[in-house]
Amino acid sequence: MVALKIDGIATSVPDGTTILTVAKKLGIWIPTLCHHDVLTPYGGCRLCVVEVTLDGATQIVSACTYAAADGIEVQTCTERIIGIRKFIVEMLLAEAPQAEVLQDLARDLGVTPPERFQPRNELCIACGQCIRACREIVEVSAIDFAHRGYERVAASPFFQRSEDCIACGTCVDICPTGAITKRDIPAGEKAVVADGINITGPARIIDNWKVGLALKQCEKCGEHFAPQFQLDHFSKRASLPDDFFNVCRQCRT
Amino acid sequence: MNAKAIKNVQGLKKEGLVSLFPDKIKIIVGSASCGLAAGAGPVFEAIKTGVKEKRIKARVTRTGCIGLCHQEPLVDVIIPDKPRLTYGKVTPQAVKKILDALKKGKVPQGAFARIDTEEFLLEGTSRTYGTDSEDPQIAQIPGFDVLSFYQKQSRIALRNCGFIDPGNILEYMAKGGYTALAELLQSKSPQQVVSEIERSGLRGRGGAGFLTGRKWKMCRAAHADKKYLICNADEGDPGAYMDRSILEGDPHTVIEGMLIAGYAIGAAQGYIYVRDEYPLAIERLQKALKQARTHGLLGDDILKSGFSFDIIINRGAGAFVCGEETALIKSIEGDWGEPRQRPPYPAQRGLWGKPTVINNVETLATVPAVMHNGAKWFSALGTQHSKGTKVFSLVGKVNRIGLVEVPMGTSLRDIIYDIGGGIPDGRAFKAVQTGGPSGGCIPAELIDLPVDYEALSRAGSIMGSGGLIVMDDKTCMVDVAKYFLDFLENESCGKCTPCRVGVKRMRELLDAICSGSGIIEDLALLEKMALNIKDSALCGLGKTAPNPVLSTLKYFKDEYLAHILLKKCPAGVCKNLITYAIDPAVCTGCGACLKACPADAIKGEKKKAHKVLTKKCIKCGACQEVCPVGAVVT
Numbered sequence: 001m002v003a004l005k006i007d008g009i010a011t012s013v014p015d016g017t018t019i020l021t022v023a024k025k026l027g028i029w030i031p032t033l034c035h036h037d038v039l040t041p042y043g044g045c046r047l048c049v050v051e052v053t054l055d056g057a058t059q060i061v062s063a064c065t066y067a068a069a070d071g072i073e074v075q076t077c078t079e080r081i082i083g084i085r086k087f088i089v090e091m092l093l094a095e096a097p098q099a100e101v102l103q104d105l106a107r108d109l110g111v112t113p114p115e116r117f118q119p120r121n122e123l124c125i126a127c128g129q130c131i132r133a134c135r136e137i138v139e140v141s142a143i144d145f146a147h148r149g150y151e152r153v154a155a156s157p158f159f160q161r162s163e164d165c166i167a168c169g170t171c172v173d174i175c176p177t178g179a180i181t182k183r184d185i186p187a188g189e190k191a192v193v194a195d196g197i198n199i200t201g202p203a204r205i206i207d208n209w210k211v212g213l214a215l216k217q218c219e220k221c222g223e224h225f226a227p228q229f230q231l232d233h234f235s236k237r238a239s240l241p242d243d244f245f246n247v248c249r250q251c252r253t
Numbered sequence: 254m255n256a257k258a259i260k261n262v263q264g265l266k267k268e269g270l271v272s273l274f275p276d277k278i279k280i281i282v283g284s285a286s287c288g289l290a291a292g293a294g295p296v297f298e299a300i301k302t303g304v305k306e307k308r309i310k311a312r313v314t315r316t317g318c319i320g321l322c323h324q325e326p327l328v329d330v331i332i333p334d335k336p337r338l339t340y341g342k343v344t345p346q347a348v349k350k351i352l353d354a355l356k357k358g359k360v361p362q363g364a365f366a367r368i369d370t371e372e373f374l375l376e377g378t379s380r381t382y383g384t385d386s387e388d389p390q391i392a393q394i395p396g397f398d399v400l401s402f403y404q405k406q407s408r409i410a411l412r413n414c415g416f417i418d419p420g421n422i423l424e425y426m427a428k429g430g431y432t433a434l435a436e437l438l439q440s441k442s443p444q445q446v447v448s449e450i451e452r453s454g455l456r457g458r459g460g461a462g463f464l465t466g467r468k469w470k471m472c473r474a475a476h477a478d479k480k481y482l483i484c485n486a487d488e489g490d491p492g493a494y495m496d497r498s499i500l501e502g503d504p505h506t507v508i509e510g511m512l513i514a515g516y517a518i519g520a521a522q523g524y525i526y527v528r529d530e531y532p533l534a535i536e537r538l539q540k541a542l543k544q545a546r547t548h549g550l551l552g553d554d555i556l557k558s559g560f561s562f563d564i565i566i567n568r569g570a571g572a573f574v575c576g577e578e579t580a581l582i583k584s585i586e587g588d589w590g591e592p593r594q595r596p597p598y599p600a601q602r603g604l605w606g607k608p609t610v611i612n613n614v615e616t617l618a619t620v621p622a623v624m625h626n627g628a629k630w631f632s633a634l635g636t637q638h639s640k641g642t643k644v645f646s647l648v649g650k651v652n653r654i655g656l657v658e659v660p661m662g663t664s665l666r667d668i669i670y671d672i673g674g675g676i677p678d679g680r681a682f683k684a685v686q687t688g689g690p691s692g693g694c695i696p697a698e699l700i701d702l703p704v705d706y707e708a709l710s711r712a713g714s715i716m717g718s719g720g721l722i723v724m725d726d727k728t729c730m731v732d733v734a735k736y737f738l739d740f741l742e743n744e745s746c747g748k749c750t751p752c753r754v755g756v757k758r759m760r761e762l763l764d765a766i767c768s769g770s771g772i773i774e775d776l777a778l779l780e781k782m783a784l785n786i787k788d789s790a791l792c793g794l795g796k797t798a799p800n801p802v803l804s805t806l807k808y809f810k811d812e813y814l815a816h817i818l819l820k821k822c823p824a825g826v827c828k829n830l831i832t833y834a835i836d837p838a839v840c841t842g843c844g845a846c847l848k849a850c851p852a853d854a855i856k857g858e859k860k861k862a863h864k865v866l867t868k869k870c871i872k873c874g875a876c877q878e879v880c881p882v883g884a885v886v887t
């Protein structure tokens with residue numbers, strides 16, 4: 001156990017607990033963008049910064065990655081910290097002005113979109129949640145970052161059709177800005193997935209990764225419920241009987 | 254460790270001395286990258302074949318960079334009983350003359366410097382080459398010690414560069430190399446080594462200036478089954494090449510430094526992370542590692558002491574951010590070279606999750622000297638909190654470009670004027686950028702600043718890895734800030750928002766200012782962004798990226814204001830803000846500008862004042878360059 005103070009409240013927590021977790025337990029709000037409780041902490045967006053003081057020296061760190069240590073004093077809401085958070089939201093607003101999550105943060109923090117900068121209108125803010133989810137939860141690693149610096153963006157390998165993507169849509173659900181799109185097309189409908197990649201329904205398409213996969217039909221109710229490729233992946237991973245996914249989840253129980 | 258091993262070291266040392274000072278003519282070619290780039294390769298070949306053809310009894314060897322990069326290719330000639338003579342800017346044609354003279358038993362003409370004695374820093378001795386002061390031809394050649402380039406230098410990390418053959422471990426040993434290691438393996442505990450380095454006050458030369466002894470202590474204290482040592486040879490700062498020079502000129506000192514560090518912290522495996530753009534450094538390192546293994550100085554049971562340590566070379570793909578220690582570690586692990594937040598520091602949790610010390614090349618090159626000559630000797634040099642010496646790469650608008658090593662606390666004036674020979678073409682000194690791309694610009698008013706970690710930081714800059722880029726009055730400081738931000742924007746890994754987006758947006762503002770669309774509010778905005786980025790970025794790259802802007806805003810605000818309010822670039826650099834014109838009162842009508850103009854934008858009759866056609870002018874400045882009377886104005 002380590003003993004620390006956060007916004008004046010003394011508390012002690014098990015070794016390795018991050019400041020963000022401590023704050024959450026105490027009901028202290030720290031905004032986050034790249035963090036997700038079920039994923040490995042990343043420390044990229046820097047929205048969650050706090051001031052940590054130890055032996056008289058103050059450091060600004062990301063609460064989501066910083067493990068609480070004995071004797072530290074944490075300030076989550078100083079003027080300096082608020083200034084940084086506003087700055088980060090301003091910067092991201094110029095990237096993705098249409099992202100609701102940023103608009104909400106802007107409202108909470110009292111930020112207006114910066115006038116001096118041309119909006120970029122790129123929804124991906126490189127938080128990497130999709131990539132970590134695909135690697136850590138789905139265990140597929142179909143996507144990763146491409147390029148570096150300002151061009152950094154979540155992408156399929158070489159921006160071509162991802163061969164590993166099972167179109168499970170976890171990335172779509174976890175993306176905070178709605179940068180990843182998924183659509184199901186009914187039987188017989190034709191769709192263009194990407195240049196030169198066409199598909200006929202029933203299928204699920206994840207546009208960002210240039211993937212379109214045929215959907216499996218439930219033997220009981222007839223619904224096209226999930227991509228065959230995805231079901232194969234899960235059966236293999238969980239060593240399920242071959243016929244386990246012949247019916248959809250509703251019909252199984 | 255047994256007496257036999259020690260005796261063996263002594264024996265090898267003697268062999269090395271014979272190689273260093275043969276009893277026949279010795280010709281040494283400066284063959285670091287700087288020399289080779291200037292043409293040392295063909296010069297070396299010409300000497301080799303010439304010596305053979307002319308049947309001159311001479312030993313021909315290579316050496317590293319002695320620091321006089323502006324004089325490369327350098328050739329040194331040692332004739333028995335005579336001083337060592339240095340010839341600059343040698344061509345294969347000049348080689349012929351040198352060899353002809355040698356064949357006739359004469360001293361070749363044209364040496365620009367003379368070395369009478371060679372220092373043995375680690376032995377505390379020196380060796381005289383021979384002083385033929387009778388010979389008037391030799392007497393008139395200035396001695397190295399009086400060359401202003403050398404007078405104020407004090408070479409510890411570079412002690413062997415330019416003197417020994419980097420491909421010959423015996424010559425390194427002859428200069429006292431591996432003696433410190435042999436001694437401490439025999440008589441010092443790892444704890445004692447850590448204490449000695451701590452007492453010396455040695456600070457890391459890679460940028461942050463962290464106390465080396467403290468870092469080692471932290472790692473030594475960490476409990477783990479394995480520990481690692483990494484030598485950081487990524488050297489990504491544009492214009493900095495001190496690490497390359499050390500690796501090319503004296504690879505064994507880095508290896509010995511690593512062995513000492515490994516022993517001190519309790520590591521058995523070391524890595525050298527070197528950028529792939531340094532093929533010669535890699536080649537020489539590989540050879541040096543092989544030699545060290547052959548002589549029982551690397552591998553299992555080193556010098557029969559029971560201590561085992563080996564070194565792997567890891568080649569980096571030349572990303573600036575991979576020089577940052579946490580990114581470097583990830584890169585060795587085979588992952589993306591991306592930094593992570595510290596703590597935990599690598600000394601607590603580093604490579605493969607194990608406690609790891611990561612030190613810079615120059616730091617490690619200094620370690621054997623500190624261990625050999627003692628903490629007291631080292632800490633006598635330098636200032637209160639910055640001990641010892643620092644290597645700087647002196648580049649830009651300065652007469653003598655080169656590598657210099659001076660005691661901490663040496664003033665910028667001494668470095669730029671006495672050592673560097675001042676500014677070319679009689680122009681005025683305007684500023685010096687220290688600390689690489691994320692350092693700061695120090696203005697002419699601060700020319701007497703003593704250079705150490707504290708003073709540079711107080712002046713709004715950093716020591717960084719020791720780059721010194723000198724700028725004259727034709728430099729636009731806003732343009733300079735933009736240049737460095739552009740570099741950092743391109744080198745940002747993109748993981749954190751402040752660096753990825755913030756630095757790019759700052760660069761956009763500078764673009765606007767340089768192209769005439771800046772507004773006065775931009776200055777406050779730049780400052781606000783800079784402070785927020787400094788505070789919130791994930792790693793050192795982002796945290797220091799705003800420095801070029803902050804320091805130029807601090808010292809050269811008037812230039813920013815001229816760009817924004819007057820739409821003028823006082824230095825005449827920002828193309829959008831300058832128009833070229835010819836002063837009719839000064840123009841003699843010689844026509845030089847008219848001939849030089851690539852855009853047909855100048856008209857005028859001979860002997861009459863010429864005119865610039867502003868619409869056609871592409872602002873290349875060629876007219877200004879060629880005008881003999883300075884009639885072209887901006």
Ligand SMILES: Cc1cc2nc3c(=O)[nH]c(=O)nc-3n(C[C@H](O)[C@H](O)[C@H](O)COP(=O)(O)O)c2cc1C
Pocket residue numbers: 456457458459460461462463465485486487488489490573574575576577578579611612613614616617718792793794
């Ligand atoms: C962006 C960035 C680039 C760096 N590049 C280098 C480098 O090329 N070489 C180096 O030795 N240290 C570099 N550093 C510093 C290292 O992170 C680390 O502090 C250093 O290698 C430690 O060694 P030292 O204590 O001997 O200086 C860099 C730091 C940052 C933030």
Ligand code: FES
Pocket residue numbers: 031032033034035042043044045046047048049062063064065
């Ligand atoms: S939430 Fe901590 S850095 Fe993004």
